[in-house]
Amino acid sequence: MNKIFLLLSTLLLAILGGLLGWAVFFTEGLLAVGDALNWTQFLGRFHPAVLHLPIGLFFGLFVLEIVALRQRSDASARSALVLVWLMAVTSVLTAYLGLLLASGGDYSGDTLWWHKCLGIIFAAAALVVTFFKVFSLCYAGKGLTLYRMLMIGLLVLLTFVGHNGGELTHGKGYLTNYAPKWLQDILDEPEPEESDVEETDSAGTEGNVFTHQVQPILEQYCVSCHGPEKQKSKYRVDTFEFLLTPGSIGDTTIEPYRMSESSLLEYLFLPESDDMAMPPEGKPRPSAEEIMIIAHWIANGAEGPPIDEAAMAAAKAVAEAEQAQVVRLFDAGILLLPVGKDSDLLYLDFQNVGEDLPEEALATLSFYKDRIYEIKLIGSDHAAKLLRLLEGASELRVLNVSGLQNADDLAEVLNSFSALELLNLFGSDLSGAGFSKLTLSNLQKLYVGSTQVSPEELQVYQKTNVSIQVFGDVDLSSIEALKAIDLENSAEFNPKENK
């Protein structure tokens, strides 16, 4: 009987462990299911509620076990079995909901990472503890010491995971904010970086409204939910730059000189009862005077913190040097452009390059190698040289080398672009042998029309590489059938030529 009970319990625990492992290691899968049902965020938000179940159950269990220890009572130990099971199940459930909630993107940073890790470890440990509880009951107290030690471990784990979670919800230092100074000194992590910045800043920021008046208000009331740890609705207000960055609705938090366009003020001015009012109901709200300081600052142009002259000069020099390089490449017929103004990634185009390719240009390009996102090299004589130069480029996603010569020899080089998603070899001299050598795990589209690759070889390749869309030549035979309809339509005005 005992053995069957142990076996069933182990099986159940293994299933729970498997479910937990699946969610942890294949979070995408979990999210896909959640998103498909449109439940990810809905369920995720139950995490802060449900998490109290395992905590309470653990507490009850702990007390019950102490009672059992003192009274040497079998009854207490047996009733603890119910609690330990419930704790195991709710721990796994809480971990699940936590993973869903974290995917929403409102939370990030080190605290989240620790909370996530420790939370998962806690759930796993709860399963192990349950096993030993069952084991000790089945085998008359065997493994009991181990079980008790694990319980102590769980208690430590729970303290940390709970503390991290609390910091995520209420902001860093919530617990210790009003603690006596000596206790704060012991508990708070030293933050040398920040204090450094403040000290060096203080000389330059004298009289700066943002640094001395606006920022402290934002830090006190807003940053816990809209700062480095959490970015609710994708808004961040911890720095001047983020205030000028649009949030989830697409509006910027502040619009210099224009109070009515500054959503920050809109949220602050709303009555506390309003759903959109910020800070939300129940959280401490800035005083009218504090709100007026922010309003006044915006109305007067929302001047940012003072600028670090040395850093500006350095950044300007770098930018100008890069711009000069782009001009020199352009004069050699090479286009090197950002894919968009908001991106560091680059587009490289060789189609204006003549017969000469300056060595200097090649050196420049190899410097930019790992920022190149797309290359267009249609029919260029320098294709082979350039591809070898850029071998292993890590960000390269789109490569158009239509008309490439000696493509078979270059297959290895092409394979080195591990991020490649689109490879265009249309009109190249690629043969079936070179074609079969192409193994690019991220490839989505591959163009081999007008090459020596036969339709059969294409089919074989397509069958073995299902995730790649392979494009060959256009099938002209399908067009003939369509032409028949066309000719019928045109019979009225084109009769002679049709017959």
Place this chain on the structure above:
Amino acid sequence: MKPYDTSRRDFLKNSSMGFGMLAASSLFQKDLTAGLLSPLAPKAPHFAPKAKSVIFLYMDGGVSQVDSFDPKPQLAKENGQQPKFKVDATVFNNNGGLLKSPWEFKRYGESGIPVSDLFPHIGSCADDLCVIRSMTALSPNHPNANYAMHCGHVLAGRPSMGSWFSYGLGNFNQNLPSYVVVNGGLMPPGGMQTFGNGFLPANHQPSIVVPRHPVMNNIDPREPVSELQRKKLDYLNSIDTEFFKKYHHADEVETAIENYELAYRMQMEVPEVTDISKETEATKRLYGMDSPFEKTRQYGSQCLIARRLVEQGVRFVELTVSGIGGADRWDQHGNLKAGHEKNAFAVDQPIAGLIKDLKARGLLDSTLLVFTGEFGRTPFAQGTNGRDHNPQGFSMWMAGGGVKGGTVYGATDEYGYRAVENIMDVHDLHANMMHLMGIDHKELTYRFSGRDVRLTDVHGHIIPDILA
């Protein structure tokens, strides 16, 4: 394919230089392309684009929506009856009863988009098409609707979208103009101003080519020795430059100097790019170059030239239709059946060939195709067998270049008269075209007459439903 692996937020967070540097960086030009001063040099788009070039297939005169991409069975049921709905005054106001479509519709592809028998070839590309059935025009008259469709404004004199794209993005190829109109023979009512650069610098005006030799006037140099020509040009440039300095650096003079230089470089490149004789027989057949109908062959060569231009990095290519013998472009006020059949026969296979060819060459993803007239046609007859202008609702389609293929967006009422669902206008179309090309239509402006003017004026909405 998402172009950013690091978001701006991560970038800010990880930036080792910290905050002072970022505040500073907004005070000088960060754009890598800031040093490229030539007006047609490529410029960085506002954000990573889906499409790099546009081919604008202009169906001058106005294709009838209920005979092409918007099937209306109700018309067949009530054929010949007076419309039960309120009819606005039309251009000719000679309105008869409802007129059913003379063509059958078939569903094509996996998406099952219905296309009439006018366009069996285009139908075979249905899964690449995003058909918009709720397009509206700003005017019921040809010239004004042409201006609106091209320039976003019903009056003449504003820059057309090709010029805006050239101004905003420059050109990849420095030996070709950024904006080319491949003229099929007819000039749309409204004339050259339909394509004009308006108040934008004249570098952004279209170059008009025709699908036969010579493709442009004076493209073959008169001087046998190019050195001689170079010397002449240099001398001309020196005179112009003096003039330029003397007259307060007038933009027009600078533009003229640059246009001479571009024309010089085009002598080499244009004949080569427009020479379609080098294409394989299979490709020519794909474009219908073996068609018995001369106009099909001609439009086929226009499409081939368009593909070759886009391949060479030209930003914006517009194709205009030709006069079809006995029927005037798509403007069938009478003889709908014969006229639309001829027009469709001329463009159907070439356009489908273009789509298929671009797809095989890996260029469809980066080339935005837009097929539209200036307005649609009435579901009721003009006289007995024609259709009048209808700006209230008509069909157009887009393909490639980041468009969601195999979709139908918007709808007209049960007669195909008025757009009733997800109504779109030319500003929305322009805004979305710009979006696909990496331009924020609200950001691209040119100061004229004391205003920062946009192609979309104060209008234009991005429509996520039609974007892939």
